[in-house]
Amino acid sequence: MLGLEKKDFRLLLIVIGLTMLAPFILNPFPEGSEMAQFNAGYPDLMQRFVIFGIFAIGFNILFGLTGYLSFGHAAFLGVGSYAAVWMFKLLSMNVLPAIILSVIIAGLFSLLIGFISLRRSGIYFSILTLAFAQMSFALAYSVLTPITGGETGLQLALDDPRIFGVAQTASGNIPVPAIFGLEMRASYELALGSWLFTFNAGYYLAALFLILSFYLAIRIFRSPFGMMLRAIKSNQTRMSYTGLNARPYTLAAFVISGMYAGLAGGLMASMDPLAGAERMQWTASGEVVLMTILGGAGTLIGPVLGAGMIKYFENIFSKINDTILHGWFAFLPDGLENFVVAIIHPFIGKGWHLTLGLVFMLVVIFLPGGLVQGGQKIAAMFRRKQPEDAQSKATEPAE
Amino acid sequence: MGILEVKGINKRFGGLQALGDVNLSVAENTTHAIIGPNGAGKSTLLNVLVGKLIPDSGSVMFDGQSVLGRKPHEINQMGISRVFQTPEIFSDLSVFENVMIPCFAKRDGAFRMHAIESIFAEKGIQQQADEILNDVNMLEKKDMTASSLSRGDKRRLEMAMCLVQDPKLLLLDEPTAGMARADTENTINLLKEIRAQRGITMAIIEHDMNVVFSLAERITVLAQGMPLVEDTPDNIKGHPKVREAYLGEAQV
Numbered sequence: 001m002l003g004l005e006k007k008d009f010r011l012l013l014i015v016i017g018l019t020m021l022a023p024f025i026l027n028p029f030p031e032g033s034e035m036a037q038f039n040a041g042y043p044d045l046m047q048r049f050v051i052f053g054i055f056a057i058g059f060n061i062l063f064g065l066t067g068y069l070s071f072g073h074a075a076f077l078g079v080g081s082y083a084a085v086w087m088f089k090l091l092s093m094n095v096l097p098a099i100i101l102s103v104i105i106a107g108l109f110s111l112l113i114g115f116i117s118l119r120r121s122g123i124y125f126s127i128l129t130l131a132f133a134q135m136s137f138a139l140a141y142s143v144l145t146p147i148t149g150g151e152t153g154l155q156l157a158l159d160d161p162r163i164f165g166v167a168q169t170a171s172g173n174i175p176v177p178a179i180f181g182l183e184m185r186a187s188y189e190l191a192l193g194s195w196l197f198t199f200n201a202g203y204y205l206a207a208l209f210l211i212l213s214f215y216l217a218i219r220i221f222r223s224p225f226g227m228m229l230r231a232i233k234s235n236q237t238r239m240s241y242t243g244l245n246a247r248p249y250t251l252a253a254f255v256i257s258g259m260y261a262g263l264a265g266g267l268m269a270s271m272d273p274l275a276g277a278e279r280m281q282w283t284a285s286g287e288v289v290l291m292t293i294l295g296g297a298g299t300l301i302g303p304v305l306g307a308g309m310i311k312y313f314e315n316i317f318s319k320i321n322d323t324i325l326h327g328w329f330a331f332l333p334d335g336l337e338n339f340v341v342a343i344i345h346p347f348i349g350k351g352w353h354l355t356l357g358l359v360f361m362l363v364v365i366f367l368p369g370g371l372v373q374g375g376q377k378i379a380a381m382f383r384r385k386q387p388e389d390a391q392s393k394a395t396e397p398a399e
Numbered sequence: 400m401g402i403l404e405v406k407g408i409n410k411r412f413g414g415l416q417a418l419g420d421v422n423l424s425v426a427e428n429t430t431h432a433i434i435g436p437n438g439a440g441k442s443t444l445l446n447v448l449v450g451k452l453i454p455d456s457g458s459v460m461f462d463g464q465s466v467l468g469r470k471p472h473e474i475n476q477m478g479i480s481r482v483f484q485t486p487e488i489f490s491d492l493s494v495f496e497n498v499m500i501p502c503f504a505k506r507d508g509a510f511r512m513h514a515i516e517s518i519f520a521e522k523g524i525q526q527q528a529d530e531i532l533n534d535v536n537m538l539e540k541k542d543m544t545a546s547s548l549s550r551g552d553k554r555r556l557e558m559a560m561c562l563v564q565d566p567k568l569l570l571l572d573e574p575t576a577g578m579a580r581a582d583t584e585n586t587i588n589l590l591k592e593i594r595a596q597r598g599i600t601m602a603i604i605e606h607d608m609n610v611v612f613s614l615a616e617r618i619t620v621l622a623q624g625m626p627l628v629e630d631t632p633d634n635i636k637g638h639p640k641v642r643e644a645y646l647g648e649a650q651v
Contacts, residue, residue: 003515004517005519220514223515223516224521228503230491234489240470241471242564243473243504243505243508244504244510248510
């Protein structure tokens with residue numbers, strides 16, 4: 001269906017189901033309960049999940065398939081954000097033209113950087129992309145201040161010369177991004193008993209783009225082009241002695257992943273119309289590498305899982321503080337309670353990076369194929385218990 | 400006039416004259432062996448032919464066109480395929496994908512942006528790949544990952560990848576190096592079969608004289624970068640110069 005094999009179509013349906021029902025799935029705990037702080041179903045975080053999911057899906061097309069490790073993909077995300085905000089400032093508050101322009105600009109920018117960086121492979125390629133991204137960051141931060149807003153970032157102002165639309169609303173505020181009148185921040189709240197579910201317009205727009213991105217990624221993975229990219233990762237010598245020119249293939253993969261990053265950047269600006277240089281910094285580039293490896297490089301669903309996991313840690317673990325811990329361990333005798341809290345303390349709040357680092361180490365050491373490999377191992381355990389089912393699953397490729 | 404005409408090739412690496420005024424003519428529809436002791440320049444010559452090295456002077460004409468200055472993938476597209484000493488295959492891909500890739504390369508050229516089409520819809524390519532795998536008796540292994548094949552099967556797979564492109568010239572770099580006796584015999588038979596059924600011109604670099612004399616119709620002997628003699632196998636066997644060059648290296 002839709003040009004997909006049965007198994008891939010099933011995967012697409014799962015992704016559609018998960019994204020559409022995310023407000024329910026991510027809010028499993030009733031409001032006001034002890035566990036409510038683990039709820040991730042609020043618009044801001046849900047938007048992050050899907051936007052970084054798109055970013056990681058695109059990055060995976062380059063890194064997962066060709067093995068070229070770019071350390072500068074945040075530059076394309078940043079460029080996409082700037083392009084979108086300029087579109088809001090100059091054209092209209094409709095997000096569609098902004099998103100389209102951010103994809104185009106990021107595509108052109110990645111064509112330029114990819115053309116130069118892909119003259120080298122391996123670590124030299126990584127260093128070149130890192131250098132370009134850091135240069136872009138430095139330019140955005142200082143030299144190009146008239147275009148990028150420098151340190152403060154690019155923001156909307158009350159006197160923007162918007163061609164279609166108004167500079168200010170009737171009440172004298174800056175208008176907000178919307179799609180044909182539907183504001184991105186518009187939310188519908190559904191209360192069921194003590195549960196509260198939020199359905200946000202911005203989230204659903206981003207989720208639609210995620211589904212589209214995911215569908216396109218499946219098509220690329222299953223195309224002759226995708227096979228060529230995997231061949232490049234496997235053996236470049238055989239590639240050229242088979243009459244294939246690896247350079248345009250890698251460049252095309254680089255530009256496609258750059259456009260995905262631009263889409264993510266454009267969506268980010270659509271949810272919150274500002275863009276800052278820090279989005280281009282090398283830590284942001286490193287983050288998408290972590291997401292992809294954590295979820296499983298070269299797999300379809302892995303990068304989305306990795307992005308979700310890292311954003312969850314960043315937003316939920318960082319909110320837990322000592323007071324909350326004391327609440328949890330209050331049942332322990334005083335001395336022991338303080339001891340346990342002292343042990344856990346470095347791993348929560350600002351120390352969430354430490355927890356993430358440990359998880360990352362464990363995954364890389366024990367599950368080099370990422371979370372997807374973990375899932376496959378669990379699935380394999382169940383299969384061994386049901387031998388009659390084994391035959392039908394055994395023929396499936398490992399993805 | 401042969402399909403491959405090499406004239407006056409010189410190549411220096413620093414102070415070492417790797418190739419000195421080498422001439423070689425490979426006639427269409429023959430098997431031509433290039434032999435010589437270690438360091439004779441056989442591999443250097445091969446690397447010149449496939450575009451990996453650029454010679455200091457001389458000319459290499461293939462099928463009426465110069466190959467010098469062209470990249471390896473362009474030379475392959477002209478019709479020269481190469482089998483390596485250690486099989487170069489796409490180890491992470493399945494056997495089936497390994498043979499599909501050269502099919503795409505032959506049909507679509509060095510680059511084509513077919514990013515949306517599905518592999519599963521490419522029935523023609525799949526059929527081609529199935530046929531060649533059947534020809535080299537590997538059809539039942541098509542879903543295996545190439546890295547898990549035995550060494551002999553990797554060699555067969557690499558051969559299949561070259562053959563499916565239907566090359567005008569097949570270059571073989573020590574195809575039996577490091578093989579057990581039985582594998583060597585199998586490879587000789589496979590090459591004889593290919594020669595008989597497909598009529599592909601072959602140029603073969605080989606150390607094993609048994610292999611050379613079972614396959615070659617003409618032999619060029621290189622020594623210290625210079626062509627020593629070019630003749631039929633029978634004449635080479637008794638040639639005094641060849642005996643001298645090989646003294647203590649192999650029985651001729």
